[in-house]
Amino acid sequence: MSQAAAGGNMLFSRMSLQDGCRDKQGLLSTIMTYYSHTEYQPTREQVERNRFVFFGLIRCRPWMVVPAGILIQFCYGSVYAWSIFNGPINQLMSADPSKGSAEVTFYIALGVLGLTGAVCGPWIEMNHPRKSGIIGLVVFFAGHLTSALAVHVRMMSLLYFGYGLVAGIGLGIGYVSTIDAVSKWWPRARGTASGCAVMGFGGGSLAFSALNKWLLDHTDLPLAFLILGSLNFAIMLVSVQFISPPPPGHNPDGVVVVDEGDRWQHTQPNALHAVAEKPSVGGGGALQVALAPRRQTLSVSLAEALRSRDYWLLYVAFLSNIVFCLVVLSNLPRLIDNLFGMGRKDPREPPMPAYIAVSIEGAFNMLGRVLVGVLSDALGRKAVFLLLLAVQMVVLVFVPVAIRADNFWAFLGLIWAATVCYGGGFGMIPAFLAEMFGVNNTSSCHGILLTAWSLASIGGGLAFTGIVNRFLAHGGHAYDERIYTVNLAWMLALVIVGFVCCLFVRASIRDRMFPALPNQILRLRVFGRVLRVLAVRNDHSRGSGGAPPTGGCRLRMRVIELEYLTRAEEQAAWEEYLALRAVQHRLMSEHTQC
Incomplete structure (x- = not known):
């Protein structure tokens, strides 16, 4: 086989491989796009038609x-x-x-x-x-x-x-x-x-x-x-x-985080309507938190x-x-x-x-x-x-x-x-x-x-x-x-x-958004209250006669502690988290404008 023919075959093989990769990537992109758009968005005319059923008669x-x-x-x-x-x-x-x-x-x-x-x-x-x-x-x-x-x-x-x-x-x-x-x-x-x-x-x-x-x-x-x-x-x-x-508008625009009867509505009656991007829900991603005066919702993508x-x-x-x-x-x-x-x-x-x-x-x-x-x-x-x-x-x-x-x-x-x-x-x-x-x-x-x-x-x-x-x-x-x-x-x-x-x-x-402590191992809701399992570092020193260690040894141990939050403690931690998200969003918005 001539060098030209060999080079042509190599070029053809490389092009076929690239086309195959593009096809594979295009298929994956198509699937991801298909599973990313899951909202029925009717036009104004369709909304008007949807007000009637049974061939538009009722x-x-x-x-x-x-x-x-x-x-x-x-x-x-x-x-x-x-x-x-x-x-x-x-x-x-x-x-x-x-x-x-x-x-x-x-x-x-x-x-x-x-x-x-x-x-x-x-x-x-x-x-x-x-x-x-x-x-x-x-x-x-x-x-x-x-x-x-x-x-x-x-x-x-x-x-x-x-x-x-x-x-x-x-x-x-x-x-x-x-x-x-x-x-x-x-x-x-x-x-x-x-x-x-x-x-x-x-x-x-x-x-x-x-x-x-x-x-x-x-x-x-x-x-x-x-x-x-x-x-x-x-x-x-x-x-x-x-x-x-x-x-x-018949359904909440997202997942309701704080309902109308929640104490958040009474302590924060004029809550800022903000959008905080990319808080983590079990593994990161793009989310939107809406702090509305009456109903707080969070929009979760299908992914x-x-x-x-x-x-x-x-x-x-x-x-x-x-x-x-x-x-x-x-x-x-x-x-x-x-x-x-x-x-x-x-x-x-x-x-x-x-x-x-x-x-x-x-x-x-x-x-x-x-x-x-x-x-x-x-x-x-x-x-x-x-x-x-x-x-x-x-x-x-x-x-x-x-x-x-x-x-x-x-x-x-x-x-x-x-x-x-x-x-x-x-x-x-x-x-x-x-x-x-x-x-x-x-x-x-x-x-x-x-x-x-x-x-x-x-x-x-x-x-x-x-x-x-x-x-x-x-x-x-x-x-x-x-x-x-x-x-x-x-x-x-x-x-x-x-x-x-x-x-x-x-x-x-x-529960999925509740802020986790750095030393937290597990968090469960038991009888309506949050139970945290924490691994707390505890330093034990051993010297002569129990005195402070000068030449003795220091043992670093982790002790398991259980923290059963009251509803007031949980609410305070949750409101602090939401306030931090609102501040982060405001700082991001100001930085973008600058």
Whole structure:
């Protein structure tokens, strides 16, 4: 090869490498830009149009979005009644019905739901909720049509694609957009509003369990999917016409740091409206602190929120709260049959038909979403979330006891108690995120958090099924209680981890911003007050007769001290910190002007 040709090849390789780096950098920049702009900014004309709903014929009122959101979530909640289809689909399409191939469809759908929420969260936030709502319901309907075709031609892979992937994408878009749109209309009662909206999702299991059973008794599987898809499509298409975003200024512009009733407002009635750039919230970044006369807020970027350790601690706590019931939701009929019904060693009719138990479970799921949302408004998000995890720990300890005692009603009662906690976590989490990171980041943070739903449904479901299949492959029986004891043991360990993580979540922006001392090791809020753990240096001298050391040795030791601040001490330290931030901002402004 000539030198010119070799040089040309080297130049071409260098140019290709540079182009590849630029392409990679451009892709990364595009992703960062996409996750940096998460605010819906309508024009004046769009704001005027948003004041009317239902094709511009009715003036929008805040209460209208609640029943509309409930109906939309009710239709999406039909996914929770999937377990009614497992048996008939396995009998029709699986070579070995005992392997539970149809159950995988449920895991895929919820897994795709979470991933879709994470990917589409910023886009949902930046657009009108009716736009994303319509796209979600159309895709969900397409998933039902594909599922009808799949069971007609008896292709399990097509069913996974249709209901698992396609309908799962529709679920992710519609779920996030509807709940966040409803909660934004009620800034003073976000937990109640989001709980009411998510209540519909739990109610879907209650109603569609009975409807699915009726359809299976009176028609075949393909027609059942067509009827379900068409019914959901019609209800959601009408309901989404009542979904509209609130007007600008309806929500606080950021995270509320000091509310109207706080003593700061009384001691500083004419507080300077200032902007202090780059205070640290769990790892630095660009923030804005607004010291307003009536309401003090702090604007957190999405990047800040996602870098915060508190977000990921909450992620683990949320994941821990939903694994157990997700597995039970998709396997409850089989559990009842194997432990208390015809699948037992001594077959018998269960005290309650499985489909009725699933329907009642849906009722508790629905009740938990509203009840826990209301409680979180009154008692605080973190305290209620810790209570949910504590109840789940108790349930997981006593479920094996109920199985060994062959006590059907104790077993069901424990399952229903855990279901209240499961639904409650979904009901309060949008409000929790809005208060921690701001309403403009809710859809994005909520969408990414729902990937925990994906991990729980896919990972938890496959782990449960894998343990069951392993026992069966080694000569075990489906009624063997050891199968369920092993599964419940790893679930209990996960819930304990989630409880510990939730303890360390700094739920309020004040806790995340509270000034740390140089010798501080840890800071927690215990019973509403700040507890600091400090490593204080203490010099111990050793000389002859205890005299001051002339030739003796000096020992430097660190002593652990606990400092439990009173509310007055905490408030004084907080006000001093805010005053320092205001002074820093003023000095920076003067320096910039000079």
